[in-house]
Structure formats: C-alpha cells, structure tokens
Amino acid sequence: MAYKKHVLICGGTGCLSSKAGTIAENIESLLVEKGMTEDVQVIKTGCFGFCEKGPIVKIVPDNTFYVEVKPEDAARIVEEDLIKGEKIETLLFRDPVTKKRVEDSDHMDFYKKQQRIALRNCGLIDPENIDEYFGNRGYQALGKVLTEMSQQEVIDEMKLSGLRGRGGGGFPTGLKWQFALNNAADQKYVVCNADEGDPGAFMDRSILEGDAHSVIEAMAICGYATGATKGLVYIRAEYPLAINRLKKAMAQAKEYGMLGDNILNSGFNFDIEIKYGAGAFVCGEETALIHSMEGERGEPTSKPPFPAESGYWGKPTNVNNVETLANIPEIILNGGQWYKGIGTEKSSGTKVFALAGKINNVGLVEVPMGTTLREVIFEIGGGIRNGKKFKAVQTGGPSGGCLTEKDLDVKIDFDSLTAIGSMMGSGGMIVLDEDDCMVAVSKFYLEFTVEESCGKCTPCRIGNKRLLEMLEKITKGNGTMKDLELLKELSETIKDTSLCGLGQTAPNPVLSTLNNFWDEYVAHVKDKRCPAGSCEDLLTYSINDKCIGCTACARVCPVNCIAGKVKEMHVIDTEKCIKCGACYDKCKFGAIDRG
Structure with missing residues (x-):
C-alpha cells in the first residue's frame, strides 16, 4: 500500500518504558476513528539513538522530529500535523546551545556528524517485519556470497575492509575468520557475543532490538565463509525485548528460507539457536562465554588454543560481537575498499x-x-x-x-x-x-570489577579487592602517601599477571586517574578534603553570610545540629553533623557551603 505518511515511533527499551507503546496505540486508534488508515501508517521502530529525548515520534517524508512525546500528545499529532500539516512547536527539539527549535533530524547537531552503518536500520524499519528489512537491501549480501563468491573471496573482502572487532579487543575480523576456515573439522560454530555488560553501555542491545536481521544475515555469511553450519547467540536473559525480537527475526528468516537447509538453493545449511547468560560481565570474554554455553562456570582459559582452533565443544569457533556483525552485510554489498575508506588507516569504518x-x-x-x-x-x-x-x-x-x-x-x-x-x-x-570526584570514580569501577571477577586467578580475585580497599580508605580520609605508591605498584602488577582481559584492564581507571588527577588524590590524603565535594566522609557543612534566618535548614536537620534565631544567621555544629546533606538540598539562598 502506498501511504502518504509514516509515523515512526521509537520502540526501543528506553522509549517503551516511557509509554511509547501507548503513544502508538493512541495514534492508531485516532487514525481509525478519522478514517485515515489508508493514508498514514504507524510503525514501531528500533532506537533512534537520541535516548535523552525519548519517546521520539518522527513523521516522514518531511522528517519532522518530535521529542519527549507523551500519550496525551497523540491527538495533537494527528489533528495538527497529520491533518493540518502544521508543526507542533512545543514538541520540537530545543537546541541546548542556540535555544532554538529544530524541525528535523537533518539539522540537529546530534546527528550531523554521525555516519550510521551498524545502526543504519535502527529507527527506520519495523524490526519485527522481515519485509521491511528486505526493502532496505536485507539478505542481498547473503545472496551475493552464496551465488557469486567463494569462501576465500568473502574472507579476503573482510580483510580488505580492515574491520576490527567492536567488542573491545579490536582484533582484525578477516584474520579471525581465516583462522576458523583454515582449521578443518566435522563441525564448526559461529557465535554472536551479545553479552553486553559495561556500565552505561547499550549499543549491542539496541542493534538487536532495532535490526536483528542484520546480525542473523552476518552470522550466515560468516558461517559460509568459515565452513560453519551452526550459529549461537549468547545473550543476557535480562534483555527481554532484544530476545523477543531476535526470536521473531529468526522465525521469519527460517520461514523465508534465509536460515535452515539449502539456503537460496545453494546447498549451504545454517541455523541459529539462542543461549542465555545470567549477567556475568566476565562472560563477555570469549573463552568464558564458551564455557558458559557448555554449561560450565563462566571462567576464562589461557590462550592458545584460540576458539578458532578449539572452541565450543572443542570445535573451531568464530566469536564476533553484535556491532561487528552488523557491519558485515554493508561491507559485502559495498566492498571492503569502501569500508576501508571510512575512518583512519589502522581503524577503518x-x-x-x-x-x-x-x-x-x-x-x-x-x-x-x-x-x-x-x-x-x-x-x-x-x-x-x-x-x-x-x-x-x-x-x-x-x-x-x-x-x-x-x-x-x-x-x-x-x-x-x-x-x-x-x-x-x-x-x-x-x-x-567539575562535581565528580575522580577518586570516587575509580572506586565505582573497581567495585564493579571486583563484583564481576570470576575469581579464577589470584591477581584479579585478590589484587583488585586490595585496590578497592585502598580507594575506600582514601575516600574516607584515612589514606596515606604510601597508599598512593602501593596503588600504582599493585595496579601495574595486576595488569601484567591477570589471566584474562577483565583483570588485565581493571586497574586502568585507577592508573589513568592517578596520572591525570594526582593532586586530587593528594588532597584526599594530606588535606583530608575532597575537592569536588563528593566524598561524604570528607565533607564539612557550614553556613555563610547569605543566610537570612529562615530556619528551613534547621527544620530538616535530623540530628538538630543547626542553631539560630529567626531572621538571624544560623550555625552548624560540625561535631554533631552527620553530613546527610538535607540542609544543603533545602536551602534556597545558597547559604550552605559544602567542601
């Protein structure tokens, strides 16, 4: 059906949690009510990327970009935009620098310098409709390799592209595929690492939510190139939306003959199953991931042998993360030289x-x-x-x-x-x-890595725990200059002696902050002061001459340590103060100093 307009609504996890699904339902019901269903189509897409401003509604073909939309805004969108053709000023993005409203994403600084390859379909297509993926050149790359290219030609194209693993290691993808091809076996495997666990990271999850077919297609291409007939996606069970859309995409791909036996009548067989992770950060490391899939403890093993030689059940196994795989169909269709032309000499794309x-x-x-x-x-x-x-x-x-x-x-x-x-x-x-304490930032990341260590090797299990204890000591005002020397010495030892990437890189936040913010560490140790005013044990609250004696601070103090008469300057008894910050938050006149 030829629609005059499409209403694209972000269907990523963030926007759905802010009632994007209700917005879609409201717009659809209004379109039915007004007899506009043949003119306007509503599509729930994947993530648009601009998560801060969700839920997002985009009207095409004019690319009107509405942000922070609420369910009650559906009526205005239908009446004012879809019927009258008028922009809804209050729903347009306001530039934080110019303070001006911006009508479409093409003129937003957030998108101007972006080049979307891995995210090319996210926010554009319905991820639960394989026909829309087909409409954006979906599975053409798989068709090309199965009908026009040998296994080695596919790998040579990957080598030419210069694509390096996007999971953190940065190993050349084409070289990894070559190793898997060169190791003969009766069974080989392709593994998609979707165990994304970094604090604040949601790239891979968003790709699977918005464009799972690109990952499925890439895994099949990798299977053909390396001689593998079996694929596995290792994904955290805590990502239900990504899992649901991946399952639907796999079922559709199988129904259309893009997975299973004799794909596109080429004689090539390839199928995929899902393996669930329980949220262990260390299982992002490929050998720990493989052990977890085999039902063992998620612990890494020393390499060699590498998975390309002996991986899942001892068979040659190629492991790539979601973002790496999402690039592959475009590389096959446009050529390795095209991809090599993007980015830098040693880091393409x-x-x-x-x-x-x-x-x-x-x-x-x-x-x-x-x-x-x-x-x-x-x-x-x-x-x-x-x-x-x-x-x-x-x-x-x-x-x-x-x-x-x-x-x-x-x-x-x-x-x-x-x-x-x-x-x-x-x-x-x-x-x-400026309000962030770099010692506390280091402590935050060490808390995470200590919690996530599998405990197999002593440097990581014990060494990182000792690092964390020293950081806790420093942020409480009990540190010494000797502790700062030990922090650096122990960090370097852990980096050199840990078994896997988790332990080898865990001290990086400590070392980088020691190098770049040495004075801040010294202030914690020598002056017993947190320059950023972040470490509670080192804070001192006092009242300055902006105080008008309103008594608001005294009324919220849980330990009654603030004294003073009405309309007279108040005083804090620092001996009694428990540093809860209630007075600081309550004062409207900037009369409370914290430092």
Whole structure:
C-alpha cells in the first residue's frame, strides 16, 4: 500500500518504558476513528539513538522530529500535523546551545556528524517485519556470497575492509575468520557475543532490538565463509525485548528460507539457536562465554588454543560481537575498499558509542573512526549540562581510563586511545564534570570489577579487592602517601599477571586517574578534603553570610545540629553533623557551603 505518511515511533527499551507503546496505540486508534488508515501508517521502530529525548515520534517524508512525546500528545499529532500539516512547536527539539527549535533530524547537531552503518536500520524499519528489512537491501549480501563468491573471496573482502572487532579487543575480523576456515573439522560454530555488560553501555542491545536481521544475515555469511553450519547467540536473559525480537527475526528468516537447509538453493545449511547468560560481565570474554554455553562456570582459559582452533565443544569457533556483525552485510554489498575508506588507516569504518553522563545530548552515536573526543562531546553531545566545566571522559567502561581536557583533540581509534592510557572498549563513553570526584570514580569501577571477577586467578580475585580497599580508605580520609605508591605498584602488577582481559584492564581507571588527577588524590590524603565535594566522609557543612534566618535548614536537620534565631544567621555544629546533606538540598539562598 502506498501511504502518504509514516509515523515512526521509537520502540526501543528506553522509549517503551516511557509509554511509547501507548503513544502508538493512541495514534492508531485516532487514525481509525478519522478514517485515515489508508493514508498514514504507524510503525514501531528500533532506537533512534537520541535516548535523552525519548519517546521520539518522527513523521516522514518531511522528517519532522518530535521529542519527549507523551500519550496525551497523540491527538495533537494527528489533528495538527497529520491533518493540518502544521508543526507542533512545543514538541520540537530545543537546541541546548542556540535555544532554538529544530524541525528535523537533518539539522540537529546530534546527528550531523554521525555516519550510521551498524545502526543504519535502527529507527527506520519495523524490526519485527522481515519485509521491511528486505526493502532496505536485507539478505542481498547473503545472496551475493552464496551465488557469486567463494569462501576465500568473502574472507579476503573482510580483510580488505580492515574491520576490527567492536567488542573491545579490536582484533582484525578477516584474520579471525581465516583462522576458523583454515582449521578443518566435522563441525564448526559461529557465535554472536551479545553479552553486553559495561556500565552505561547499550549499543549491542539496541542493534538487536532495532535490526536483528542484520546480525542473523552476518552470522550466515560468516558461517559460509568459515565452513560453519551452526550459529549461537549468547545473550543476557535480562534483555527481554532484544530476545523477543531476535526470536521473531529468526522465525521469519527460517520461514523465508534465509536460515535452515539449502539456503537460496545453494546447498549451504545454517541455523541459529539462542543461549542465555545470567549477567556475568566476565562472560563477555570469549573463552568464558564458551564455557558458559557448555554449561560450565563462566571462567576464562589461557590462550592458545584460540576458539578458532578449539572452541565450543572443542570445535573451531568464530566469536564476533553484535556491532561487528552488523557491519558485515554493508561491507559485502559495498566492498571492503569502501569500508576501508571510512575512518583512519589502522581503524577503518565507524564506531557506535553510548554517550552518557554530564552531557546535554545523551544517547547512541555512530561516528567515523578518527572523529575527535571534542567533536563527540561538544558538538554531537551538545556540551556539558548546566554550564558546568568539563572534567574528564571515561572511555572503554570499567576497562578504560579517564581522559582530560588535554586529550579532547585526540582522534577516536583503537591505537590512539590506548596510547594515552584508555581504550576503545565496547563503546561506553561517560562524561564527567567539575562535581565528580575522580577518586570516587575509580572506586565505582573497581567495585564493579571486583563484583564481576570470576575469581579464577589470584591477581584479579585478590589484587583488585586490595585496590578497592585502598580507594575506600582514601575516600574516607584515612589514606596515606604510601597508599598512593602501593596503588600504582599493585595496579601495574595486576595488569601484567591477570589471566584474562577483565583483570588485565581493571586497574586502568585507577592508573589513568592517578596520572591525570594526582593532586586530587593528594588532597584526599594530606588535606583530608575532597575537592569536588563528593566524598561524604570528607565533607564539612557550614553556613555563610547569605543566610537570612529562615530556619528551613534547621527544620530538616535530623540530628538538630543547626542553631539560630529567626531572621538571624544560623550555625552548624560540625561535631554533631552527620553530613546527610538535607540542609544543603533545602536551602534556597545558597547559604550552605559544602567542601
């Protein structure tokens, strides 16, 4: 049916939790009521990326982009936009810098510098309708390799593309496929690693929610190239929407002959099953993941042998993460040289980041490799919230490091980030401002890695626990200069001696903050002071001369440590103060100092 307009509504996890499903239902019922169902189609898509402003409703073909839509706005969208053709000013995005309303996504800074390859269909198609994937060149790449290319030709194209693993390791994808092809066996496997567990990261989950067919197609292509007939998707059970859409996509692909026996009458057989993870971060490491799929403890093993030689049930196994796979159909259709022309010499293509933290524009961004941190944070991200000063950005999640203002013009690629003490990782990017304590940030990530350690090797199991204890000691005001020396020494030892990537990279946040924020550590140790005013045990509350004696602070103090008469300046008894912050939050006149 030729519709005059389409109403695209974000159907990602974030927007659905904010009643995007109700918005879709309301618009559909109004279209039925007004007899407009033959002119307008409502489609629930995957994530648009601009998660901060969800729920998002986009009207095409004019690309009107409505943000923070509520269920009660459905009537206005139908009456004013779809019937009268008028833009609803109050639902348009307001630029945080210019304060002007922007009508369409093409003119939004958030999207201007993005190049969407892995996310190409997210926010564009109905992920539960295989026909829409077909309409966007879906499964053409699979058809091409099965009818026009040999196994080696497919792998050569992947090598030419320069695609490197997007799960964190950055290993050349074509080379990994070559190893799997070269190892002969009666059975081989293709594994999709969808065990995304970095704090603040949601790239892979969003791809599976918005474009699961691209991953299925890529796995089949990999299976053909490496000689594998069996695929497995290892995904966290806590991602129900992604699992549901993946299941539907697999069923549709099988119904249309894109999975199963004799695909496209080529004689090639390939099928996929789902394996569920219980949320262990260490199972993102490929050997731990494989053991988990086999029903064993999710613990890594030393390599070699690599999975391409001996993986799932001892058979040659190729493991790629979701984002890596999502690039592959486009590489096959456009050629490896096309992909190689995007990005930098040693890091080709694009990278998806989950941009979060103290930033105006939070969401998923996909940019060419070589884009600078400054461009991502201050152009795409719209700068720091509330006019605060930029302090640092943590790239690579708990495995990465904190970068400062001096690093803002560094190009984002695998080697450049590693050279300055951080890493690409899977794509988490958390922005910090002047109110963030870097010692506390290190402690936060160490708490995570200590919790997620599988415990197999002593450096990670014991060493990271000792690091965390020292950081806790420092943030409570009990640290010594000797502790700072031990922090660095122990961190370097853990990096050198841990068994897998979790332990080897766990000290990165500590080392990077020690290098870049040494004075802040010293202030905690020598002055017993947190410069950012974040560590509660080091805070001191006092009242300044802005106090008008309104008594609001005294009335909320749970331990009655604030004294003073009405309309006279009050005083805090620091001996009794429990540093709860209730007075600071209650005061409307900026009369409470915290530091």
